[in-house]
Every structure is written in C-alpha cells, then in structure tokens.
Amino acid sequence: MATTEQAVIYILMALLLPTIRSAQLPSNNSPEVAPDVRIDCSSNDIVVAIDTKSGVFNGMIYPKGLSKNSTCMSEFLHQRSPVRYRLPLRSCNTMSTDLDDGGVEYFNTIVVQPHLKLVTNQGRGFHIRCRYQTRDKTISNNMNISMMEATPLNALAPMPGCTMKIFYGDPQLHEVAENVKIGDPLTLVVSIDDQETFGLRVTDCLVRDGLGWGEQRLVNEEGCPVDKEIMGQFHYTNSKTTASVHFQAHKFPYTASVYYQCNVRLCVKAGGGCDDLPPSCGSNEVARRRRDADGNNKDGTPATTIEVYSGLYVNEATDAKVDSTDDVAKEKTPEDPNSFCISQRYFAIGIAIAGLILMLAVIVTILILLALRRRRKDASATGSSIYSGPYTNTAYSHSS
Structure with a gap:
C-alpha cells in the first residue's frame, strides 16, 4: 500500500483525563500544555509538535492506555518547545480505516502529561487523525505471450x-x-x-x-x-x-x-x-x-x-461488551416456560421496597401498641378513684 502521497490532515482535540474540581485548585493554576498541536503525516509515522506556555517541557507523552512499561511512551526532560513526538502508523495502538473515496485514515489518541511521575489535571489528550489519498501507479512486466517465439513483450x-x-x-x-x-x-x-x-x-x-x-x-x-x-x-x-x-x-x-x-x-x-x-x-x-x-x-x-x-x-x-439487550425483553423470554426470571436490578429494587414497607409496618405497629397501652392506663386510673368531698348523713340531721 503506497503511503508516500499527499496527506490530508485534521485534528480533533478532546480533553480525556479526569478533571479535578476547580475549588480544589488555585485560581492561577492554568494548564501548561498549549491547546493546539501541529502534526505532520509521513509514510511511516505521524510527527506531533506540541507547544508549552513556559517554552520548556518536563513530562511524558504516550498513546492512551500505554503509559505503563511501554516502548511507545517518551519522557522529556528540559525539552524546549515545540516538543516533537513520533507516533508510528502500524503500532502503539494506531489503527486505520478505509474511506469511501479509496483513501485510508490512521487515528490514535495521545496523552501529554507535563509531569514525569504523576498524573495531574494539567494532562491533555489529543485525538490525532491522518488521511492519505492513494494514486494509481503502473508497473512493467516482461511476459512471453507466444509459445512459438520467445519474444519478450513489455506490458504496462x-x-x-x-x-x-x-x-x-x-x-x-x-x-x-x-x-x-x-x-x-x-x-x-x-x-x-x-x-x-x-x-x-x-x-x-x-x-x-x-x-x-x-x-x-x-x-x-x-x-x-x-x-x-x-x-x-x-x-x-x-x-x-x-x-x-x-x-x-x-x-x-x-x-x-x-x-x-x-x-x-x-x-x-x-x-x-x-x-x-x-x-x-x-x-x-x-x-x-x-x-x-x-x-x-x-x-x-x-x-x-x-x-x-x-x-x-x-x-x-x-x-466483553455489556449486553445491551433490554432487561424487560429478557424477562419475557425465559429459558424454562415454567420458571420466572427477573433481572438483578429489579430484584434489588424489590428487596429495598419490601424492606422499607416492613420497617414502616413495624413502626406503625409499635405506635399502635403504645397508644393502646396509654389508653388502658388512663382507663384504669379513672375506675379506681375515691370520692373525698364533703359527706352529710341526713339520718342524723338536726334542725333547731
């Protein structure tokens, strides 16, 4: 496959690394890496040129997912800007896809981390794409088309x-x-x-x-x-x-x-x-x-x-990829027609609701028992009371 032709290039930059809340950072802590990069597509690799705001870069650059013990990771110490990183076309997680117009596009994602040991919020991810347009070529072969006369013919x-x-x-x-x-x-x-x-x-x-x-x-x-x-x-x-x-x-x-x-x-x-x-x-x-x-x-x-x-x-x-089949559809088509299937998510929700209902029932029962006990206590105290008011015996009354 010829890849020395003119390359049509474009870059889609995306911030890929996890971010930290702004409240946790000083107000003057801005990313060290410049927001734009320049790339040059060659026949064997992609050269990425990265600028820094300070003019000097101390850190590492690697394809996404290849930060540990990878030959694709490059470390830079006191490297003057722009920093150049070579990304091979046929390794280091670089993949290709065929285009409808007959060309081919190579793509990868690199991470620029301005620290030699730590992953910080200053790291940036860049999605790199190089598009190559191929051209028709002609080749020459010497063929013998006559069995009688061995006359070479130059066929294009x-x-x-x-x-x-x-x-x-x-x-x-x-x-x-x-x-x-x-x-x-x-x-x-x-x-x-x-x-x-x-x-x-x-x-x-x-x-x-x-x-x-x-x-x-x-x-x-x-x-x-x-x-x-x-x-x-x-x-x-x-x-x-x-x-x-x-x-x-x-x-x-x-x-x-x-x-x-x-x-x-x-x-x-x-x-x-x-x-x-x-x-x-x-x-x-x-x-x-x-x-x-x-x-x-x-x-x-x-x-x-x-x-x-x-x-x-x-x-x-x-x-493996998570099964995207709807859980409801799974419940409607069990393997055994006499069995009943339910998804783990719905089972957990059902258990939580049942537990909540049980707790409410216990609380209501306790409140009812306390109310009944109080009512019985009040009724008992009223039935055993003794009248202590003034008493007059009319049989021994005497009037003058």
Whole structure:
C-alpha cells in the first residue's frame, strides 16, 4: 500500500483525563500544555509538535492506555518547545480505516502529561487523525505471450489497489471487526481490484503486538499456514483477486492491540503465474518449484510485492461488551416456560421496597401498641378513684 502521497490532515482535540474540581485548585493554576498541536503525516509515522506556555517541557507523552512499561511512551526532560513526538502508523495502538473515496485514515489518541511521575489535571489528550489519498501507479512486466517465439513483450498495466480487512464472522455481512473478544469468529480478507491482468498470492503473514515486544508467524513464504490451530490456509476466488481465511480472535497477554501484516505478490494471469493457487502445502517439492531462488514468479516474471496491514482490539473474555439487550425483553423470554426470571436490578429494587414497607409496618405497629397501652392506663386510673368531698348523713340531721 503506497503511503508516500499527499496527506490530508485534521485534528480533533478532546480533553480525556479526569478533571479535578476547580475549588480544589488555585485560581492561577492554568494548564501548561498549549491547546493546539501541529502534526505532520509521513509514510511511516505521524510527527506531533506540541507547544508549552513556559517554552520548556518536563513530562511524558504516550498513546492512551500505554503509559505503563511501554516502548511507545517518551519522557522529556528540559525539552524546549515545540516538543516533537513520533507516533508510528502500524503500532502503539494506531489503527486505520478505509474511506469511501479509496483513501485510508490512521487515528490514535495521545496523552501529554507535563509531569514525569504523576498524573495531574494539567494532562491533555489529543485525538490525532491522518488521511492519505492513494494514486494509481503502473508497473512493467516482461511476459512471453507466444509459445512459438520467445519474444519478450513489455506490458504496462495499472497497479491494482490492494487492501486487507478483518471482518466479524461472515465477510458477506461487511461488519468490520474493531473491538472483539478472545475466541470470536473472524475472517481476514486480502483483495486487489477486479481486473483481468493480475492475481494475488498471500505470503509471509505475521501478527504483532504493536509494542515491539513480540510477534508470531502465521503464514510462510509459500503461502502455507505455520500453525493451523491459530490460522489455516487462505482460500482464493476463481478470479484470483481475493483470498480469505477464517480464524478465531487471539491476542498477546499484555496488550489489547494486535496488528496483522502480509505480503501480497502479484501474479500475471495470462502468463500462467496464478495457475498454482491455492498452493499445495502438503508437498514440499511443489512448494520449492513455485518460484525461482531470485524471488521471481513461476513464469519467470519479477515478483511485485505489496505489504498490507490491518489491526484491531481484542479484549479478554471477562472484558466483553455489556449486553445491551433490554432487561424487560429478557424477562419475557425465559429459558424454562415454567420458571420466572427477573433481572438483578429489579430484584434489588424489590428487596429495598419490601424492606422499607416492613420497617414502616413495624413502626406503625409499635405506635399502635403504645397508644393502646396509654389508653388502658388512663382507663384504669379513672375506675379506681375515691370520692373525698364533703359527706352529710341526713339520718342524723338536726334542725333547731
């Protein structure tokens, strides 16, 4: 994939780090990092130029999520402004996406932290995007088109565009895989533009961690799988312009980003250079005869090789996406028709309401008992009272 063409660039800046309430900060504590950055898109990396208000930068810059023991993190001590940080296109969590106009866009998020050890509220996050527009090229191949006379013919044809995409499940659904979990079914598809001149042969496939710490070979130089448990053999269409392979998502244990790289060798259909596809991986002798020792194709034409890349994020099974299915729908479709299902959230709410009702009932019962006890006490005191007023016995009254 050619990436030396003119790049169309734009930046979307976003504050990503957690903020601290303004009441906790002095009124004159303003961010050290300038609000704008400048970027330069090259064929292999993105150069980010960052200005500081003081003119000197002491701190670290790293892609989001790679701040611990990462080769992608850079530390700066008394670095004069502007500070330049190089962000590789095919590692350090940089990902790419194909555009509708035929170009490709690389994107990543970097964190600029103006402290060598601490994460502070002065840190800023910048979402970096570089858009590349590819152009058509022409390549030359010497072909023998006559079996009677070995007359070389210099044939010119436009170089077909070549892409690698990773789809979730069936590639016919066109669901590009971006965030998956270990074990998810994926399909890696390598294709060139439909035309009558060239076919493709996929070789030398690798998976890398994007940090420069580890890689695993998947397909050898003949196009045969190295370990079928990880990735099998590519299947080719009749036109020899598309090759695909099904595999399950995998990752390195210390990072979520994985990068796939393959070499695509163009073969000339008219010269018979694509007739041995797919390769016969069970026969070493056939594999050795496939091309000359100088790297030419089977028909003797120079092998044109294109490197293709793609990447995605693979999470652990326990870090799977939260199921967005509505809880009410789950309750209406239990696995056992005789069972009753309720979500944990509604169960907790029900328990809380039941507890509140029980507490209110206990309080009301206590109040009623106290009221009844008081009433009984008052009634008892009234029934046992003795009259102590003046007493007159009319039987012994005497009048003068």
